[in-house]
Amino acid sequence: MTIAEDLKKRIADAARISSAEVTLEHPAELKNGDYSSPVAIQYAKKLGKKPRDLTEEIVAKLRTIEGVDKIEVAGAGFINFYLARSALAKAMEEARLETTWGRNDTNKDKKMMVEYTDPNPFKEFHIGHLMSNAIGESVARLTEFTGAEVKRANYQGDVGPHVAKAIWGLKKLGLNAADPTDLGKAYVAGASAYEDDANVRAEIDAINAKLYERSDDELNKLYDVGRKTSLAHFEEIYKVLGTKFDHYFFESEAAPKGMEIVGAHPDVFVKSEGAIVYHGPHTRVFFTAKGLPTYETKELGLALMKAKEFPFDLSITVTAHEQSGYFEVVLDAMKKVLPELAPKVKHISHGMMRLASGKMSSRTGDVITGESLLRDLTEAARGRAKESRAEDPEKLSQDIAVGAIKYQILKQASGRDIIFDRERALSLEGDSGPYLQYAHARAHGVMEKAREQNVAAAVDKNAEPTGLSRLLHRFPEAVAKAAQELEPHLLTNYLLEFASAFNRWYANEQILDGTPAAAHKLALTDAVRVTLKNGLWLLGIPAPEKM
């Protein structure tokens, strides 16, 4: 039982309410304690007592609690708890074990699949894919820290009109299907011609149908080469981003499975205006009038494929917000046709990334792809990286670029659009990924220095509590909360506050000061190093040791 759980139970007993009703929080300011509860204010009226009296009554019953040093009454009737030195020392010891620090077992033995990134072969890897990747990877890692067995899945649209557009462009412009850049150009050409020219539209639709049938050798060849090229290119990006997928699913495989499901339920999926549709929260098309399956149908097939490969307890899909309506309808249909799976499928969405300087538009070419963004930031970091202590400055500039991008995505609560400010991201200072990375590298540097000087770290159980050591104690809670809510930004916020506390402490303390106190300060530094290392890992952000 954690201290927080213990406190809740004791307060509940003292106030004679259930533990679930007890509000226990971290006060906004450390001077008000490590934990605080306003239960007395909340329940005074109900129990016909004055808040202050009830507070005193509860406190009188609490007596001594292990790990708690001091209990105070403050304000309108807050009960504030201050952690004992021994509890803070224990957290430091636990942190220094490194591999287990921050983990819990709330999802022990659970199987979870997280699907994210989902770029489409033949198209650019755009910023939306970067967002999905950053969020999905972090969700996967947070979930792993709760003890679950987690599989990473990537679902890619290798069939459908967008492919036909790219193939049309390849043929028309005589481009090379083995060149990723040419593929991008081909798609743009096809997509814009499709909108502007009715004849082209007919040609592309015909290509689309032939690709589903695989009836045309020339098209098949372009398709096979282009698909392979695209996928290989995406792998290079995943490597930089630090993602390794366990499962790849393709629309070309999901389509036939979905078609079977839809076909087997004529009562659920009905004909309308030549198409086959589902009337749910709103109506969506599952088969076009031309008889081709839509994304909706493929999604049903995908759910089945996932469950077959990995019998999950929970399957999470990360996409942009614009697909929320779509998912709502598909999940509604899934309840009827895949009732055993539907309750285990969850959709989480994020906002769009927009530019501070205005909107992105693919038509005007004013679009930032995921790759160009990574490239620009790597370039921006390169200057400093070259002057750094890193052995491989190029790798470092890449790590910093990835950290900068991911941080900006993960520091924000989901649901809101992210305004991407290029200047801001390039600055690499303040509230940023590199700030966290730097604090980690600093702590690592001190540890190295200590090794050179043969100074050993040792936790002093009677050391004076500091803001830093008290925040350190909260790390496992911050991880648990972020994992429970599937909200990486909760952890990001914590880490920023924590790194800031470390930098402040660092500025005021000489760690290796040659006195006996150095051992404890060094142990704290080591605990900080591990906390930042594990914390950054959970965000999917690289933690270089030197920078």
Added chain:
RNA sequence: GCGCCCGUAGCUCAAAGGAUAGAGCGUUCGACUUCGGAUCGAAAGGUUGGGGGUUCGAGUCCCUCCGGGCGCACCA
């Protein structure tokens, strides 16, 4: 029109219904002959879009109005 999301400092964002609404950037002024200055300290900056309500307590919940984003039949 209907549905979902959002509106907090000049800008980008935080804030379990709790204590004096906090960070970073930008602006102004500062800091260690020191273990790493991608750092640290300070100042200025707010009627939390407007109005009602619920509550001991509202940026947070409810109602309403205003403003923005996304979605709403054959794309993914």
